[in-house]
Amino acid sequence: MAKGRSVEKPLVRIRGLRFLRAGRAIFDGVDLDILRGGVTAIMGPSGTGKTTLLKLIAGQLRPNAGSIEFAGEDIHRLRSKELYRLRMRMGMLFQSGALLTDLSVFDNVAYPIREHTRLPESLIRRLVLLKLEAVGLRGARDLMPSELSGGMARRVALARAIALDPSMVMYDEPFTGQDPISMGILIQLVRRLNDASRLTSIVVSHDVKETAQIADYIYVISQGRVMEHGVPERLLDSDSAWVRQFMHGLPDGPVPFHYPAQSLEQDLFSGP
């Protein structure tokens, strides 16, 4: 355990989380703390429910049991008005970008500012250009989302997620689809944003090595449970073969690559 971890009250506190989807338990008894001011990474094999976890934290999905607290308030006990108020303090970068397709890049980033503040247009312009500059897309401000590549769309979405200067930002796979250079810049950006404005960041990512560089704390989840958590160094040489295999991306080991199924032989020769 990292020093001082139990002293400060966590910003997000998840206890006994249980969530079913089509009768299948995606989470079963997950406890998880996101500390204020840190970068917490959530990792796990594809399809374990990382995106689902972020949506649960954001209150877009309801857990079947357990509680999720954000700044001491149980998200799923709030009325929708209070939930919306709380969401003003969260930013979320969607895996797909989720840009509004009928607005230009500039208007997309300006959208939350225009919705929630009464700032004059000249100030909005400056704010938006600064956010776009941070993700390296100031020159793309007049493009429409359909004219962006996947990686660019995600960077615009990132600029939009931080447009209102939230106190917590959730990044769903911010680095996928980026070339090595923009990936390096984005990784540093996440860290810098976090430290400069004392943000709290949750990063969901498959890029173990890169994420481990900037994360203060890592949760590895799989099969509905937290497999292991700790500071990056500890996880990289964890005692558990499972975690070691995952963190180092080794092909051989206990982590299954396949979605649960009967054996291949059975499947191939049992059909009609």
Place this chain on the structure above:
Amino acid sequence: MTRQLARLGRAGIQSIERLGRGHLLLLNLLAGLADLALRPTLLIKQLYAVGVLSVAIVTVSGLFVGMVLSLQGYYILSRFGAEETLGVMVAASLVRELGPVVSALLFAGRAGSALTAEIGLMKATEQLAGLEMMAVNPVKRILTPRFFAGFLSMPLLAAMFSAIGVLGGYFVGVGLLGVDGGAYWSQMQANIDLHEDIFNGVIKSFVFGWVCTWIALFQGYDCLPTSEGVSRATTRTVVHSAFAVLGLDFVLTALMFGN
């Protein structure tokens, strides 16, 4: 046997649930009205997309329907030597029935399907979820303006349909078939009642506008967020709207004219 019974039961429960979600959505749509009053530009934009862009199809169809009515009406009426009442016949059929009903069916096909596809795609591409995360209520911001745009456009479109239809009837009846032009208009003026005919027709088209837009928005909002889900929802919008319009038309007609 029991399997089929269970399937039947499940389908029943699902449609009742869907009905419930539809009404919840309607409540939320109406709750967004206060917000809409603060942002009239949102409504104006949608009045254009939903209403103005449907004008072409509605007026062209209205013209042809009026012309056909006049042709058919003339052959029947002339058998009884009552050609001068052609104007009344054309106008009454248009204002009471064909105007509201046909323009609602066209509206469902042109604007309703577009609304469903738009909302469904916004859902499939997580744009609605993205709005929620920006603390913007997508129902209020995206759906409510569209709902009221549809509700307000429908009577106007129906009125255009009827007006152009009456003109089309005039061209054919007076221009081609030689009915007396003065009689066409004066008989119409004397026999079409403001309350009985026009007012009731307008009520009908308000109802149809409400129902068609509601169906279209609900189908988009409730669809499976996949391309197949969106395509199915679009089909359902057109089919359900057609049933709703024709069924409601019977009920409304019975209530209004059937003493």
